[in-house]
Amino acid sequence: MRKSLFPVPTVVAALFVIWYAMSVVLNAPWAYDRAKRAGVELSFSELVADTWAQDKPKLPAPHQVAVELWNTTVEKKITSKRSLVFHSGVTLSSTLLGFVLGTVLGIGLAVGIVYNRVMDMSVMPWVIASQTIPILAIAPMIIVVLNAVGISGLLPKAIISMYLSFFPVVVGMVKGLRSPDMMQLDQMRTWNATGGQQFWKLRLPSSMPYLFASLKIAMAASLVGAIVGELPTGAVAGLGARLLAGSYYGQTIQIWSALIMAAALAAGLVALIGVVQRVTLKRMGMA
Template identity: 75%
Template sequence: MRRSFLPVLTVVAAIILLWYAGAVWLNSAWAYDQAGRDEVELTFPALVADTWSQDRPRLPAPHQVVAELWKSTVETRITSKRSLVYHAWITLSSTLTGFALGVALGILLAVGIVHNRTMNASVMPWVIASQTIPILAIAPMIIVVLSSIGVTGLLPKALISMYLSFFPVVVGMVKGLRSPEVMQLDQMRTWNASGAQTFRKLRWPSSLPYLFASLKVAVAASLVGAIIGELPTGAVAGLGARMLSGSYYGQTVQIWSALVMAAILAACLVALIGLAERVAGRMMGARA
């Protein structure tokens, strides 16, 4: 346990120290300006105290973000539109829908690419080229087009999440389905195994480590897509909407609390996939 958590705690402590130092540096201009107007001398302890307690700082201190998180999660009813739990659930629903669609699309494309030379030559380059288009450019287009035909709400955001999440699944699954060695494939032919049997008994089990690695990347990308999908719609709910409203009114503490909430959500989703990976590994006879 010490070997596992000590490096993590060390990195977290270093990040927090740098965060506090950055808050002093970025918020000091406002503190000095206020001190100049009040014609008072600002000592270093007073400077630190001021930069860590401003209402609208350029960079809020960690304890300010934690206080806002506590206020908007524990002290606020989850049905309230001021609750981060409420906004996180809205974003999570889009994330999971888009993630499911992206995983299904990615696996289907990977199976086709591996088993069909035409798809390998034609589809794979387009899959790679699709990721060169900035998502911030294509997200408004998707939302406007779907809105013009009456499709609004969850689906447009889920499609943007799918757009970001299917790519790592395709790449990982293509690599995984091709991972069996030639000797193993020859052995399946020796046993007169059909293509479906080879896929079920050899290719699919061999691809699972690649699949789970891809899923961890895909679910984080899906969350990013859901948040981006909330920005150009003028949405009133979701973590993206929370960040957008905070930027409108200069509430940087609100923006950072939504960012931290998104990070916590992503970490939980990745941890769940890691748990599913261990369960699947044990079911297949892997050592703990």
């Protein structure tokens, strides 16, 4: 642990240095432009100060994003439409619902593929094909089609999340459920175990490490799905809506704070699965 304490802050510090430097470089033309029109000459320190404090910078400086994050999370009431916590909550709810749906669908398909020869031969190519279609192309279709049959709100967005998150679960669980070797399966046969016993006592526990690896990817994919799903709905609410609204009005600071929020959300969710994984595998004696 002690060794990892040094490199992490070093890398983070380096990233901040690069970030601040880049915001000077990228925002300088606008600062010069304004100075020229006002007929003043900018010193270097004035230039730096200006590039780090513009209203609509090309690249906002880290502290601007931090201030925006603070103002839109701590300073605003959660119920406010301008609260990032509110928007995160909207995105989180469809992420989680989509993640649960995707996990259930993924495990279901994997069980089918492992136990049913017809599904084994036919399903996997479709699963892979489904992921080659850009989600941005299919998301509006899902919203429109579901809206036409009277389903709107949370579910269509969750389904887009599911569409992205079931894939890693299928792939991981097929591999996991097939991880018992011939000997272990023969052994079950010598005990005259039923198919159900073979599944619950051997295949499912064997697949646990694979499942958790898949769930982490699925959770991240689910969040991406939820954000994409918010775009075609007219950007009403959610982190996706903040991103879209920010880009309409050139609110780069708002875009960046939404991005950081999304990243933090993803990191938090994946870390949560990591904790569940550690506890589960430890209780199973496998960690």
